[in-house]
Amino acid sequence: MLTIEDAARRLADVVEQVQTKGEAAVLLKSGRPVARIVPVASAGQGADDLIGFLARWRLDYPEPDEEFSDAIQESRQWLRPPRDPWESS
8 A cells, every 4th residue: 555645656556566567556655545546457367377276276276265255356456457437328
């Protein structure tokens, strides 16, 4: 998490980190989360990557558990692009 001001000063570094680590950067305003910078899935990512991930997960964790459920929920966010607030519905 970083402030909007810090993100503005280091935007190139923040974007590079989001891209290389594949993790979101949460931006704070007055100490409260207000925005998130997330990596964009490339054309090669999608259902095939998800299927591969789930197959590997089942080998490592044969019994379903809470972590598995959380991983499925998290993976779903990558299959749908975030809504662009500037585009009309």
